[in-house]
Amino acid sequence: MLCPPIHYGMTVLNREAFKKSISVLALRTPAKKVKQIQKSMSxxxxxxxxxxxxxxxxxxxxxxxxLLRHDLEDVSDLSPESKTLIDDEELVVIEHTINLDYSSWSTEQILHAVIPDTIKEIPSAFTQAGHIDTFSHSLTPNPAQMNLREALYPWKHLIGQVILDKNKNITSVVNKLSNIEATFRYFQMEVLAGDTNMVTEVVYWNSRLHTEHERLVKSFKKNQLVCDVFAGVGPFAIPAAKNGVTVYANDLNPESYQWLQANKTLNKISDTKLKPYNLDGREFIRQAVKDLESAGSLDKDGWKMFDHFVMNLPDTAIGFLDAFRGLYRGKRQIYDSLDSPPKLPMVHCHCFTKSDDPAQDIAKRVEQVIGSPYDPSSSKLHWVRNVAPKKEMYCISFPLTPDMIFGPKITGKRTQDQAGSTFSSTPSANVKKPAI
Structure with missing residues (x-):
């Protein structure tokens, strides 16, 4: 295989170091017969x-x-058909020198030439996030995101520059430095090469989750009320609002909140269809419920609830489920008095699990936090994706129950909790696993 000059130890890119001259055999061919002979000798x-x-x-x-094959040493090594053609056409065989340089080599070839063989995985793959844009909609290329292993750090800027050089539609190469920060849901990035402007416009905020975004958004019906607790920049909220759903959307990160508002404007979504918040998740759930009631349009029984709560923060979302305990405590009397009690909200909670039995593990964790079991017959456990070896992402969807949202019902001088709850620290035998 033809390779560039080896420069193990090079950590600062020197393009001039990849020049190379090779000698090949060439056929001097009449111009009018070039295409015919090229095809016959392909x-x-x-x-x-x-x-x-x-x-x-x-x-x-x-x-x-x-020009003939670069590995050809003599015309005697040609195929019989090619040798016959050369003789019949009386073609002259000469030597020709090819001058190769940095532009002649692929990304993989350059990186193999500078990174020692002791490092087995040579990086060349990257994720394109969108295109750099300062919201002026000027036409600019895509940034490339990499997750480099620490062993490659001595060459990280060289790697970034080579990828930038070899992909003309990219203006910057960045490297992820840490896991997602739990509070504001971001990870640190460093620019390896190119433009340092990191404001990016994308079709999907997370290309690995766009199928999950689409799945949930399609489950919402027009004119339903959705509470998006960890909305980010709006990958659930924006498409849902554009489909006619009313969304109360929240994110604690001020940057995400800013771009959620910007995306709302960019997509021409009205204030009545998308209401952005910048609060802690628990505080937002309580505030959104109050705001929905104060917005009016209660039914004849004085009833109004969200149809769905979306909780897309898989690392910690389950821990926020305690916000639903007694959330609608003041509505208990109305609910009990109705001949046909209304449908209670559906919760869609994303989470991670490393368990060999995801259904049991997630059920146990959910019920421990929320304080009572959910109904497995009307719930669903949906596999989203593999995150890492033995780490899976799921979405548990279940309806809130009266015991969850109204709090313990008074029975004489004791509450149901005091009399004996149906909740246990592990799923009981009669609690079926949600269908996957």
Whole structure:
């Protein structure tokens, strides 16, 4: 295989170091027969990326040079068909020098030439996040995101520069430095090469989750009320609002809140369809419920609830489920008095699990936090994706129950909790696993 010069130890890119000259055999061919002979001898023609195998002949305007395979040492090594063609056409075989440089080599070839063989995985893959844009909608290329292993850090800026050079639609290469920060849901990035502007406009905020976004959004019906607790910049909230759903959307991160508002404006969504908040998750759930009631439009029984609560913060969302305990305590009397009690809200809570039995593990954790069991017959456990070896992401969807949202019902001088709750620290035998 043809390779560039080896420069193990190079950590600052020197493009001039990748020049190389090779000698190949060439056929001096009449210009009018070039295409015909090239086609007939295609298996024996030079086949290198970014390298033409038909060149002009400096000795004559009536002929062209057809370059043969770079690994060919003598015409005797050609196929019988090619040798016969050369004899029949009386073609002259000459030597020709090809001058290769940095532009002649692929990303993988350059990186293999500078990173020692002791490091087995040479990076070349990256994620394109969108295109850099300062919200002026100027046409700019895509940033490339990498997750480099620490062993590659000595070459990280060289790697970034090579990827930038070899992908003309990219203006910057960035490297993820840490896991997602729990409070504001961001991870630190460093710019390895190119533009340092990190404001990015994307079709999907997370390309690995766009299928999950679409799945949930399609489950919401027009004119339903959705409470998006950890909305980010709006990957659930924006499409849902555009589909006619009324969304109360929240994120604690001020940057996410700012771009949620910007995305609302960009997508021409009205104030009645999307209401942004910048609060802690628990505080937001309580505030959104109050705001929904004070917004009016209660039914004849004085009833109004959200249809769905979306909790897309898989690392910690389950811990926020305690916000639903007694959330609608003041509505208990109305609920009990109705001949046909209304449907209670559905919760869609994303989470991670490393358990060999995801259904049991998630059920146990959910019920421990929320304080009572959910109804497995009307709930669903949906596998989202594999995050890491033995770490899976799921979405547990379950309806809130009266015991969860109204709090313990008074029975004489004792509450139901005092009399004996149906909740246990592990799923009981009669609690079925949600369907996956």
């Amino acid at each position: 298996p024996d023609m030079l086949d290198l990326p970014r390298m033409r195998n038909i060149l002009s002949d400096s000795d004559s305007k009536e002929t062209r040079l057809l």
